[in-house]
Amino acid sequence: MASRKAITRSQAVKYRDASKAGKAAILDLVCAVTGFNRDYARRALRQALVPRVV
Incomplete structure (x- = not known):
């Protein structure tokens, strides 16, 4: 799970x-890898x- 994050x-x-096309390509990459x-x-x-409040 740490590698996915x-x-x-x-x-x-x-x-x-x-751009929109770039986002689609990045999304495909993340889906394939994770x-x-x-x-x-x-x-x-x-x-x-998004910064997380600690």
Whole structure:
């Protein structure tokens, strides 16, 4: 699970700045590597950039 989070975090900045076609490609990559479905991967990419209150 830690490797999935690391991959998601590394791709999140690219996902935020990408065009629509770029986002689709990044989403496909994250889905293929992590095994997440597209809805969960999209949500995880958005949440990876939100600072968490500790």
